[in-house]
Amino acid sequence: MSFKMFDVENIRSDFPILNKKVNGKKLVYFDNAATSQTPTQVIDVISNYYLNYNSNIHRGVHFLSQQATELYEGAREKLKNHFNAKLNSEIIFTSGTTHGINIVSSGYSEILSEKDELIVSELEHHSNIVPWQILCEKTGSKLRVLPMNDIGELELDKFDQLLNENTKLVFVNHVSNALGTINPISEIISKAHKYGAKVLIDGAQASAHFKIDLQNLDVDYYVTSAHKLCGPTGVGMLYGKKELLEMLPPYQGGGEMIDQVTFEKTTYADLPHKFEAGTPNIAGCIAFGAAIDYINSIGLDNINSYENHLLQYATEKLNSIENVKIYGESDNKTSVISFNVKGIHPYDIGSILDKMGIAVRTGQHCAQPIMDFFKITGTLRISFAFYNTEKEIDFLIDTLKKAIKILS
Numbered sequence: 065m066s067f068k069m070f071d072v073e074n075i076r077s078d079f080p081i082l083n084k085k086v087n088g089k090k091l092v093y094f095d096n097a098a099t100s101q102t103p104t105q106v107i108d109v110i111s112n113y114y115l116n117y118n119s120n121i122h123r124g125v126h127f128l129s130q131q132a133t134e135l136y137e138g139a140r141e142k143l144k145n146h147f148n149a150k151l152n153s154e155i156i157f158t159s160g161t162t163h164g165i166n167i168v169s170s171g172y173s174e175i176l177s178e179k180d181e182l183i184v185s186e187l188e189h190h191s192n193i194v195p196w197q198i199l200c201e202k203t204g205s206k207l208r209v210l211p212m213n214d215i216g217e218l219e220l221d222k223f224d225q226l227l228n229e230n231t232k233l234v235f236v237n238h239v240s241n242a243l244g245t246i247n248p249i250s251e252i253i254s255k256a257h258k259y260g261a262k263v264l265i266d267g268a269q270a271s272a273h274f275k276i277d278l279q280n281l282d283v284d285y286y287v288t289s290a291h292k293l294c295g296p297t298g299v300g301m302l303y304g305k306k307e308l309l310e311m312l313p314p315y316q317g318g319g320e321m322i323d324q325v326t327f328e329k330t331t332y333a334d335l336p337h338k339f340e341a342g343t344p345n346i347a348g349c350i351a352f353g354a355a356i357d358y359i360n361s362i363g364l365d366n367i368n369s370y371e372n373h374l375l376q377y378a379t380e381k382l383n384s385i386e387n388v389k390i391y392g393e394s395d396n397k398t399s400v401i402s403f404n405v406k407g408i409h410p411y412d413i414g415s416i417l418d419k420m421g422i423a424v425r426t427g428q429h430c431a432q433p434i435m436d437f438f439k440i441t442g443t444l445r446i447s448f449a450f451y452n453t454e455k456e457i458d459f460l461i462d463t464l465k466k467a468i469k470i471l472s
């Protein structure tokens with residue numbers, strides 16, 4: 065299979081960090097599911113902001129403030145168009161996926177009661193488990209778990225048994241960060257809606273790999289982080305249907321989120337500002353918009369098919385090594401491979417790979433229930449982005465074989 069249309073060398077030149085040496089070796093960055101690298105086009109937007117526009121938004125009559133506000137609101141519009149939300153005001157800037165989930169979960173502490181039930185999947189990142197456990201402790205609501213099977217897919221038939229008239233919320237990730245499984249969220253959303261339950265989708269692993277159409281999905285809340293799709297850290301998006309965001313109480317009080325403040329009573333600003341208390345990461349939000357532009361200039365379809373090619377290429381090579389076991393073998397997955405080598409601790413292999421300049425993740429990947437399911441303490445995880453190459457995978461495989469020899 066060749067990708068003549070996909071000029072990976074040209075794309076790599078947008079990412080200066082990929083030329084870096086680590087431990088004297090050329091960096092091979094295979095930890096994209098933890099955070100992706102940032103292209104010059106996005107870095108330039110951040111420095112341009114501080115060089116030319118730095119000022120606070122929505123407040124000043126002066127020139128700089130108006131420019132900054134225009135760029136900030138322009139980024140919101142980009143996100144609205146890219147994810148196909150209906151309204152700009154349904155896009156809330158956050159500090160990331162974790163923040164977005166906490167805005168929703170803490171809001172429901174004033175809405176839910178003891179008889180209510182929530183459903184979480186077994187395939188979640190801790191940030192889509194713990195905030196809901198805190199909510200259940202406050203409200204007395206019950207948390208029920210949608211289980212997964214041996215190849216790391218959710219057992220949808222069990223979902224029907226968990227749903228009932230008391231189910232108020234369902235939360236599932238679009239793609240598992242630990243295994244790469246793409247979950248059938250369309251079916252989950254439509255099944256949940258039959259019972260009147262609302263659905264929050266954690267899209268942190270999805271938005272970098274394929275197109276997401278919020279209106280078509282009919283999803284109630286969708287959260288993601290900029291740093292997983294070539295944007296800066298500490299910036300993210302919470303999407304919510306207008307009527308649902310209007311129903312939720314504000315998460316934080318402060319400047320920017322108010323309409324009138326007196327000591328007798330304060331009224332809140334309209335969406336989206338009601339959830340954006342304080343001065344946000346203005347440059348970061350503008351850069352989030354630039355990251356979306358960058359991704360679209362390459363094309364998510366091109367990215368998706370090239371990454372799938374890398375996934376197949378690496379999976380075949382790994383499977384040909386004795387004693388390697390891959391966890392998460394769904395046909396429907398993104399370019400994430402979690403694996404172990406029998407008898408060797410993943411950390412020991414990870415350290416040798418690091419000495420050779422190869423960045424991988426080892427451990428639980430913030431998803432301890434998945435590790436418990438497989439009765440393991442952790443895995444090695446390699447995760448590809450569109451700037452990775454077959455050659456890098458070949459180098460990984462060679463180095464891995466050497467590491468296994470040393471450690472066996």
Ligand SMILES: *Cc1c(COP(=O)(O)O)cnc(C)c1O
Pocket residue numbers: 097098159160161162163189191192237239240241266268269289292
């Ligand atoms: C990275 C990730 C998160 C957390 O994102 P933050 O940017 O750290 O808030 C949550 N869920 C999934 C599936 C992730 O991959």
